[in-house]
Amino acid sequence: MGNTLAEKILSEKSGTDAKAGDIVIAKVDLAFVQDTTGPLTVRQFQSSGMGKLANAKRTVLFIDHAAPSPNASLSNDHILLRDFSRQSGCILSEVGDGVCHQIVQETYARPGDVVVGADSHTVTAGGLGAFATGMGSSDVAVAMGLGKNWFRVPESFKIEVTGDFQKGVGAKDLILHLIGMIGADGATYKALEFHGSAVKKMSMSGRFTVANMAVEAGAKAGLFAADETTHEFLKSEGRGSDFKSIAADANATYEKTVKIDVAKLEPTVSKPHTVDNTALAKDLKGTKIQQVVIGTCTNGRLEDLAITAGILKGKKAVKTVRLIIAPASRKVLVQAIDKGYIKTLVEAGAIILPPGCGPCLGLHQGALGDGEACLSTANRNFQGRMGNPKSFIYLGSPATAAASALKGKITDPREVM
Amino acid sequence: MLKGRAHKFGDGISTDHIISGRYAHLRSNLPELAKHVLEDADADFAKKVKHGDFVVGGNNFGLGSSREHAPLVIKIAGVSAILAKSAARIFFRNAINLGLPVLICDTDKINNGDELEVDLAAGTVKDLTSGEKLTFGKIPGVMLKILNEGGLIPYIQKHGDIKV
Numbered sequence: 001m002g003n004t005l006a007e008k009i010l011s012e013k014s015g016t017d018a019k020a021g022d023i024v025i026a027k028v029d030l031a032f033v034q035d036t037t038g039p040l041t042v043r044q045f046q047s048s049g050m051g052k053l054a055n056a057k058r059t060v061l062f063i064d065h066a067a068p069s070p071n072a073s074l075s076n077d078h079i080l081l082r083d084f085s086r087q088s089g090c091i092l093s094e095v096g097d098g099v100c101h102q103i104v105q106e107t108y109a110r111p112g113d114v115v116v117g118a119d120s121h122t123v124t125a126g127g128l129g130a131f132a133t134g135m136g137s138s139d140v141a142v143a144m145g146l147g148k149n150w151f152r153v154p155e156s157f158k159i160e161v162t163g164d165f166q167k168g169v170g171a172k173d174l175i176l177h178l179i180g181m182i183g184a185d186g187a188t189y190k191a192l193e194f195h196g197s198a199v200k201k202m203s204m205s206g207r208f209t210v211a212n213m214a215v216e217a218g219a220k221a222g223l224f225a226a227d228e229t230t231h232e233f234l235k236s237e238g239r240g241s242d243f244k245s246i247a248a249d250a251n252a253t254y255e256k257t258v259k260i261d262v263a264k265l266e267p268t269v270s271k272p273h274t275v276d277n278t279a280l281a282k283d284l285k286g287t288k289i290q291q292v293v294i295g296t297c298t299n300g301r302l303e304d305l306a307i308t309a310g311i312l313k314g315k316k317a318v319k320t321v322r323l324i325i326a327p328a329s330r331k332v333l334v335q336a337i338d339k340g341y342i343k344t345l346v347e348a349g350a351i352i353l354p355p356g357c358g359p360c361l362g363l364h365q366g367a368l369g370d371g372e373a374c375l376s377t378a379n380r381n382f383q384g385r386m387g388n389p390k391s392f393i394y395l396g397s398p399a400t401a402a403a404s405a406l407k408g409k410i411t412d413p414r415e416v417m
Numbered sequence: 418m419l420k421g422r423a424h425k426f427g428d429g430i431s432t433d434h435i436i437s438g439r440y441a442h443l444r445s446n447l448p449e450l451a452k453h454v455l456e457d458a459d460a461d462f463a464k465k466v467k468h469g470d471f472v473v474g475g476n477n478f479g480l481g482s483s484r485e486h487a488p489l490v491i492k493i494a495g496v497s498a499i500l501a502k503s504a505a506r507i508f509f510r511n512a513i514n515l516g517l518p519v520l521i522c523d524t525d526k527i528n529n530g531d532e533l534e535v536d537l538a539a540g541t542v543k544d545l546t547s548g549e550k551l552t553f554g555k556i557p558g559v560m561l562k563i564l565n566e567g568g569l570i571p572y573i574q575k576h577g578d579i580k581v
Contacts, residue, residue, distance in 0.1 A: 023559055023581045036441045040485055048573045066441065073442040080445075120483040120507055136485035136511035138569040142579060150559055150581050184429065185477035189506050218480065220506055274429060361438035361482075382433040382481060384457045389437070 002249025004156040005223040006191040009131040009246070013114045020155040020253070028143040029113035029130075032060040034100050035067065036363075037118035037137050039077045042084045045141040052088075054147030059090035060108065062100035067356040069095075070364040090144075098329025098355035101125070101297035104132075105208060106331060110234075110242040111226030114151075116143045121297050121379065123214045127207035128233065129226030129246045134215060154191040154220045157182075158254040161196040163263035168414040170307075171206030172299060172377065172397035174198075175213040176268040178260065180278030188218030190255065193248060198262045199224065204233040205303035212298045213379050216275040267412050269375075270395040273383040280412075281400050287410040289394070291322045291374040294401050295353070296360045299377035300328030302335050304398040309341035311402035311416060312348035318408035323350045324366050326358035349405075362387030375404045418536055419497040421469035423544075425529035426458055428475035432482040432508065434458040436490050444486055451493040468495035471533055473524050475501065479508025488512035498535055500524050500542065500553070513560045516568035522553040 003011065007018055014024035033041045038061050053059050061081045069075040078095075085092035093103055100117065101124035109115050111129035115122060118140040125132035133151075135143070143149045159178065179186070192214045199207075207224045214222025224230075225247035234243045267281035294300070294308050305327065317323040325345055327333040333355050336342050342352060359366030360378040367387030368374055374386060374393050381393035396404070399413035406416055434457045436450065443450040455462040455472070472491055478501035479487060488511045491499065498518040502525070512519045520535065522542055527533065531546035542551040556564060559581045566572040573579070 023557070025579065025581055036438070036444060037484060039445050040489075044570050048570050049577070050573065071442050073445060077445055118483055118485075120481065122483075134483040134507055136483050136507060136514060138485060138514040139510065142569060142573060145573075146579060148579070150579055152557070184480060185503060185505070188477070188503065218477065218505060361441075363438055363441050367439070380433075380481065382431040384433045384437045384439070387437075387439045389457045 001253050002251040004191065004252040004254065005193050005225065005246065005248045006131060006154050006156050006221060008248065009112055009114060010151060010153050012112065018153045020153050022153045024151055024153060025148055026114050026151050027148050028116050030058050030108050030115045031140055031143040032062060032100060032104065033118040033140055034062045034065050035077055035081060036065045039080050040137040041118050041141045042080060044138045045144055048141060048145060050145030053090055053144050056089035057091065059144050060093060061085050061090060062093040062103065063095050064099050064356045065361060066363045067095040067354065096330060096354050099297045099300065099357055101212065102300065102328035102332065106237055106329060111230060111244050111246045116140055116149065120215045121212050123219070123222050124208050124212040124297055126211035126214065126222040127204060127224050128230050129224055131221055131223070133220050154189055155255040156191040156193045157187055158257040159192055159194045160257055160259045161194060161198040161262060163198055163261040165262050165265065168399050168417050169265050169267055170397055170399065171202060171209040173265050173268040174260065174262055175210045176270055176278050176395065177265055179213065179217045179276050182217055182258065184216060184274055184276040185218045190219050191221040191223055192217065192219045193223045200227065203303060204229060205301045208301070209298055216379055267397060267400050267414065269400060269410060270381055272381055272392040272394065275381060275395065281396060281410060282412040284410040285412065288373065288408065289321060289375050289404060289410060290372040291324065291366060291368060292401050292405040293324045293359055293366065293374060293376040293378065294398055295326030295328060295358050296378040297328060298379040299398050300326055300332065302332050304377065305336045305341045306339070307398045308402045309344040311399060311413065313344050315348055315406055317349040317405040320408045321405050322366065323405045324353060324359060325350045326353040327355050329355050359386055361385060375401050375410060377401050418534060419469065420534050421471050421497055422467065423471050423473045423527050423529060423531045423533050424462060424466060425527065426472065426474045429477050429480060430458055430474050431480050432484055432487040435479065435487040436484065447489065447493060450486060451490040454490040454494045463494065466494045466496065469497050470495065471498055471500055472496050473500045473527050475524060476503050478504045480505040483507045485511045485515065488515050488517050492517045500527065513556070513564050514569035516564060518564060520553040522551045526551060
């Protein structure tokens with residue numbers, strides 16, 4: 001029998017014929033941490049006795065979650081990371097450079113790589129055909145020191161996606177719909193592998209959005225084949241030579257197949273407090289919100305800002321809503337400035353944050369008050385996620401977020417397009 | 418043999434319930450961080466929990482973030498094992514890496530406050546309050562080796578390498 005994408009990559013990196021269920025030791029091509037998991041990783045690494053990094057040029061420390069830092073203790077954590085980078089020779093990504101997952105796909109991850117990060121949304125790089133998965137600080141410390149770690153080869157679900165999206169509907173609606181269908185633990189320990197005509201046509205930005213949220217169904221990885229679209233993307237990032245074509249074998253074995261016709265999808269929203277608690281935006285019409293967040297590793301790319309600017313151009317967000325926008329990286333911000341999107345957004349009433357995680361995880365830059373509700377393009381709406389267990393988070397696409405900012409209520413974007 | 422009281426939680430206890438992101442500034446001050454363990458699921462848990470007690474969850478315990486601080490604060494609170502119907506992947510691996518067992522069993526049969534006795538080697542949970550006896554699923558071989566060394570970092574300190 002042939003191999004799934006997960007089996008293919010883990011076979012190559014372990015030097016074995018790896019099949020679902022096997023436990024293998026695989027080479028790690030890229031290991032990274034961010035500023036809320038990195039200090040523990042550094043301490044675990046230092047106490048382990050491993051001494052040196054296996055590959056300093058493929059080890060990256062990102063300062064993105066609390067950037068710029070809101071208080072002294074997080075500033076001290078940042079000092080710890082800067083010191084470790086200097087001593088060990090590994091790469092440091094500084095305040096203002098952007099979200100780790102965005103920079104990983106812009107700069108570091110290659111098709112066929114094994115990528116581990118001390119952040120659950122490491123799965124994002126699956127959008128370009130890397131086996132990328134989130135781990136804890138100890139596991140990433142071991143990957144940094146040994147250049148390898150152990151993996152259980154996951155069974156894969158084949159997600160067969162066909163049809164053409166309706167206007168106002170996109171990749172975010174697809175992944176929210178899928179998670180609503182299979183549940184927040186529907187793919188625990190599994191890999192989601194995306195196939196079908198709609199996937200072939202999907203932009204890289206859309207693929208990253210979908211891969212990013214695979215973990216919200218419990219999955220270990222969300223994988224796309226590396227095709228011509230991937231090649232063009234890598235060329236546009238100045239690293240066409242990092243491309244290699246990789247796809248699952250036609251006769252690979254999947255644990256199950258899920259079929260989705262995207263033509264039937266409508267703008268979808270996850271309601272508080274779980275990602276699988278999905279509804280159609282039109283059915284939540286009128287739900288009042290006090291904040292809209294557009295950005296994060298899920299939807300902070302140029303394509304997302306283009307959609308947002310397209311809806312908000314010449315209009316104003318209502319005064320009762322704080323419209324917070326955080327481009328995912330410095331590169332995205334510069335491109336959005338060049339395209340004129342930032343001017344459009346600021347004129348529409350938006351607050352532009354520096355590239356980084358923004359208010360997604362409740363650390364700074366937009367914590368919610370008691371009883372307040374937010375429509376966010378992020379990936380997680382757990383109780384307390386945005387700094388207050390007495391607040392409510394709804395997740396949706398950039399189009400739904402922009403439309404909702406105009407009305408001060410959850411709004412189906414097709415009403416304003 | 419582990420013995421202690423059950424602290425029962427429902428399905429879908431997330432890493433934000435266990436240790437919210439709003440306490441990220443305390444992650445380099447573990448004794449302070451641990452005062453907020455499971456705060457958003459039970460505000461009084463940190464005061465109630467006693468050394469050796471068990472956290473008993475439902476489905477998908479520990480879903481969400483990769484923060485190793487989630488199992489770490491549960492361990493610092495003195496909890497000797499987590500029992501759940503199922504556990505999220507990263508949380509499960511993180512807990513084992515810290516030497517904190519996660520035992521998968523039918524926790525519907527355990528009530529809040531029950532006195533439990535867990536035999537790790539035999540794979541059994543005895544509910545001394547109700548008399549119910551449960552068995553839990555085997556921890557995979559490589560994870561058992563890590564658990565038996567007290568966690569991943571002690572394992573690496575001893576062996577200098579990782580083998581399966």
